[in-house]
Amino acid sequence: MNFIISEAQQAIKKLYNEEVAESVINIQETRKEFEGQVTIVAFPIIRYSKKLPEQTANELGEYLVANVAEVTKFNVVKGFLNLSIAESYFLNLFNKEILSPDFGVYQPNGKKVMVEYSSPNTNKPLHLGHVRNNLLGYSVAELLKAYGYEVVKVNLVNDRGIHICKSMLAWQKWGNGETPESSGLKGDHLVGKYYVIFDKEYKKEIEALKAEGSTEEDAKKNAPLIKEAQQMLQQWEAGDAAVIALWEKMNGWVYQGFDVTYKNLGVDFDKFYYESDTYLLGKDTINEGLEKGVFFKKEDGSVWIDLTADGLDQKLVLRADGTSVYITQDLGTAEKKFEDFGMDESIYVVGNEQDYHFKVLFLILEKLGKTWAKGLYHLSYGMVDLPNGKMKSREGTVVDADELISDMITTAREKTEELGKTNDFTDVEKDELYKNIGLGALKYFLLKVEPKKRLLFDPNESIDFQGHTGPFIQYTHARIKSLLSKAGYVFKTGNQDFGNIMPVELEMIIQLAKYPEELETAAKAHSPASLANYLFELAKLFNKFYHDVPPIVKTEEGEEKQFRLNLCKKTADIIKSGMLILGIASPERM
Template sequence: MNLITNLKQTTAASLLHLYQVTISPEQVLVNATKPEFEGDYTVVLFAFVKQLGKSPDVVGNELGAAMQKALPTIITHYNIVKGFLNFTISNDYWLAYIKNADTKSLVPPTTTPQKIMVEYSSPNTNKPLHLGHLRNNFLGLSIAEILKVQGHEVVKTCIVNDRGIHICKSMIAWQLFANGATPSSTNKKGDHFVGDYYVKYNDAFKAEVAGLVAGGMTQELAEKEASIFKAAQEMLLKWEQGDAATLDLWKRMNSWVYEGFEVTYKKIGSDFVKTYYESNTYLLGKELVEQGLSKKVFYQKEDSSVWIDLTGDGLDEKIVRRKDGTSVYITQDIGLAQLKQKEFNNDVSIYVVGDEQNYHFKVLKLICQKLSLPAADGIHHLSYGMVELPTGKMKSREGTVVDADDLVDAMIAISKEKTEALGKVSDFTSDQLTALYNTIGLGALKFFLLRVDPKKKMIFNPEESIDFHGFTGPFIQYTHARIKSILRKTGVTVSITNNELLPLEKQLAIELSTFPAIINEAAENLDPSKVAIYAFNLAKLFNTFYAELSIANAESETKKQVRIQLGILTAATLQNAMRVLGIEVPEQM
């Protein structure tokens, strides 16, 4: 049992014994003691002094004595400061922890493993991936790893938005302007190639609209009347009718895009057990509309369109089938949710999607619940904020996006530059160097995008935002590499016979012991930033420890053994923490 749980339970038991009051262990607040006070863990007394009708000092003294008596090998001292009961934990406890910690299973597996689907990435096939997609991909990858390390079975899926008017725009522009050019004929990555035509479409569209407006048309009308827009609409119609030539071009251009995506996904580490294509799924959900009608979850209006009334749940009315009988977005998503559940039999389904769709997912979950679809309660939306630039929102139509490939390449280039300047890897082969630059560059980028609460929108300043010092991936990678280098020289732990701990040694042990709780917190909140913050704090603490205390030249052999073991545990914990963020840690850098 972990120490905090133990302290909570003992507090509750002691209170029951002393005062005959029942307080559940979850109600007991146990915190790490602030450094300026004596002690390791603190029980906050205010919560129960009121119902006991005694002063905090009296309760503190009685409770402290009782707890020490209950846990004689764990608690060595206690003191009370203004309603805070501080406990000092015995060195023996921490030494036993250091000795017994297993680097192969730092996180105990959950007792209730589930099958969890994580859907992430959701690209459009009319343009390459950008910075926003990177945040999405890194969040999806990370949350999948966090759940895996807890012992859940994870299925990663992707839904590709491969049809619709936006793709037709790229297709039209290609027909108009490409003269038969292809990615290979222009030596361009396929997704970028197609994306260029999307931009060309918009340029042409804008120019045409401007011309029409100059000729006296209103902006609104001009946007509807522009011939290039009409051509795109017509193409969408042909696509829906199954026109062979249109489908051929669509398939051809999409295949270019997929080739490009594959390169990017491989580079950033994204993979999927199953990829769904919207062109296959956009007709799903039709039977569900019928079911919903017969279950009276949905109702039909006079024009024969079908709706659900969610006003009772504080939301609006929502259409689920148009009067012409076709599905809308939400209907497709309900159908896809059902399909995925049928195929994989998952208990939980996590959607990594931007926060502009918060309302959509609230509605989706509600409808699935009302239709009594299996695992409807397991639907979770991992909602994340937009990534914006100092100049404002990114707009792919206007070409003001930070391209994913460019950014990744730039990060790798910077890591190369910095690594070369330090000259610590002269013994690496060129393949090893390439791998190292990738590890560091991607580590910096992933960490930067994962270290903040996903819910918050973030501003990305390409020039200033990326750093290799401080609260960054490379800082943690460096700390790991340094520990490994030290351990290569000192050898492994032989045995621990020491019986005392210096404050920094104990502090490090305490920090190491909280890792499983951090993982649980991150999983519960679908928030990898908790792990990123933890990894940084641990690395920082180790660096302080290392600056103060020598490992190789420790005061005694027994001290050396303890510190080697602390080094081993720190390196393993950093490696595990970074792994669940999708970041590798090098042995040397």
């Protein structure tokens, strides 16, 4: 209802002889306890009217009713002008704009954005924290794509370092040649198993050294296993053929395992970067920074940057022996990604424990004069907790992603079969439905909360067909599709000659009209949460509509029935497209 802004500007010009900017006209949706659909806040206007807020609001209301056909009446509550808009305006909006095939479709904006997410270590399977990361990264990428960006989805894999050497060494010592094929384990689970074995054996050695009189710190440094793992890392960095071959074999197992998990989660990537390729990057950037005076060397030869004037601290960017620290390779990788894709924006989806790291990284790149650094953004997110006793992992410490997915599908199966609505489904159809419901529940529950917030994930609460859940929205979509099928729906645009529309139908049109704006808001905030909550409100409103209006299928053929069926169809379309952006399928029947 943006036409209200220009009409209000015209009213102020006529009433008070003042030209005002659009920003002066603050419009809001009218609160449900008051009559009307749109509210103008009078307080910013009193500087032009030189009158009290209520008097200003009344004068504006009288002018708009007298001069704008779409405004039928008004009421004033303190300094708020509530306007009632003609039904014909909403019917015209529905028929001419909302029913258009390109409603809510943004044209390409000519900008490219990179979204980096997942970023796993190759020494263990993906866990619940990775699940939130992957779902958030994927949905933000899809949001930005829907908003008109060209999107590149990137995964930077941490495939080198002491962590993978620990798994490799344990497999050498205690693996007896075990493989994913011989063990029946996914490759990432097999490698993770040996990471846990390393940790147990390492702790035994630490305790033995402590019993001989070593301190905890000395025991950790001098345990034979950790020394062997460090030696293996040195051999890897030196290009030792046997170590490289073992590293390639075990990482290969992990990637096969990851691929299965990614497929089950429904996420994808356009480009993989590997730390084994990028860990030496950044040293040229350090030299560039030294030449520009951005960095300085200490007496021991280590290179630093002083960020105290920016409210941070001094940061090491290269060790005295010339080896990289994390920030070194991150600087180099940032340059590499920009060289490869030349994107306008780059989003890092990383947990909030890295907030400080990214502040430092982005600030250094700006100080180095990288023009693209202004487009860097850290999408920080909080941890996910589970109620005690729910879905313990194989290792007993973290919740494994594969177990979580499997348990969600099992729970979806149990809850759906309790309702007894899948008796006429084939086994294949049932399996597909339970997977869609289980994953829909998981994804929606994790995405409906603002990323920055820590959240408590309750699997049973997430699969509630009557709650604020993915399955409730999915069920609403299936209900609409069933209704349309029974009515033999065929699309036709309507006219406005069937009489008054019901209040709930007016609410539906207003809610549907918000969809493009909701996409824009969510994309700009890099947060699927607002879109998820919008879809829930839409589904909830449809169910009110379904119960309030006369049975549509039994209604006589005519403009009224066509209008209501069109309203149903567009609601289903928006639920389906919005849920797909969240990575969630909307079943045709449930």
